[in-house]
Amino acid sequence: MYPKAIENYFAPTDVAEVLTLLNQYGEQAKLLAGGQSLMPLMKLRLAEPQTIIDLNQVAALDDIREEDGRLHIGALARHSEVATHPIILQSYALLADAARNIGDPQIRNRGTIAGSLVHADPSADYPPAVMALDGQLVVAKADGSTRTVLVDDFLAGPLMSDIGEDELVTRIEIPAPVAQSGGAYAKHSQVAGDFAIISVAAQITRDPSGVCQQASIVVGGVMPKPCRAEQAASLLQGKAIDATLLTQAGEAAAEEVETEDDVRASADYRRQLIRVTVPEVVRQASARAEE
Template structure:
């Protein structure tokens, strides 16, 4: 399959990239890992007149922890996130997520920023970032803005990013004491989108849930924040009964569509099962 023709730009600095995006507006697309964009172009589902390749811009792929925040550069490859000791030690839910995205070869190219900026509710990072209460950093020629991830997704393949903006990084709040998280994905085979995926991040004090973040993958037109389950859990003692009730509420909030992976009812029930399991695993990880 041959992609449509495009003009290629490989700026060496972020300012040069932003200036190109400013010049070409909606006719330009940013190329990061390319593992979603290039397949779309090969299928003629995307035909940008200009490609702005940001892979030659240094400094966009760092993972750093400072002032209570984990900063993930948008060009961080999924493989690098998966291999990061900082992530493995302090952010198990992020490690879980990176490890189940596509397959190992795709993860060598695919980027964390791209997984979010593509705006696909079937992608895995959005649910996790929703559960973690992360923020997305966007740069344009006019300056920088920070967008809470809960406000970032506007529809299938549509995000709050404007045509002149580049997602430069993700900010994840450092987990407070007594917190734990997990991401669980049901997939038919490696490389498939989730039949259902659930991210859970809990803060627990003495068996009582202080705060819960729950995000659902591929369960609606945008990544779903299971707010009623989150609100139910806050202040609850975590028992089999309350965990089951939270799972039931999360399943109610899922709006999956039937496809080859299963019926809407089946997927909703898988959200229920995975939410229960993810809460239990998050609890085990509370440290």
């Protein structure tokens, strides 16, 4: 299996150049970031771009920093960098959990956060994690304008995201969690490093007495895109998190999130996984909030 012939290959070195090329080649072009999904799609001839715009030489598109109360992650930040970055491990642990769960070491050395979100696989690790953290994407357009879009709206459906042919995601922004917040992410897959059958991301904020102030729970591995378990999250709100409450949250999430049969697992099995995984992940998130 080999990619179809590529007419044009460009390796621009700054964002302005990328946008000019996008404007010129638009619909026949594909942006190549880590390439860990795009290359297999090209080999399978499910993607046949005439023009490749390789982003890997673009400077300053991979930095990770905190600024104005937000975490900024450059579009090209590799999974291996997100998984090990001190700021992310310290304050955005669920994101590091998600990054560590993607593929294998070689894939994590190449794959990028924006690439994963644009690809929008409903079973991928980043989408539920970035949703649970209320992340936004900053998108640049060839005319020089930029827009910011909430990840919930950016993810449109299976392998569909809200990105125009003349647009480039330049970074992901995540609001810094308040004190006593913590998050966790876990997934179930058929084999190590595979896409999720079910994944759960949770971000919890507690007060000093251990009462849950705010909770966000997102379930991945469901169609058409990751789903917020809002009833489960609201159950936790205003209460001290104990074993009974955790069980109830798991039940509520299994009830409210719709599951489907596919090649990986049945709808029933997925529901059962949600029932047992939500309590586990919320417990871990809550423990991290206490630290």
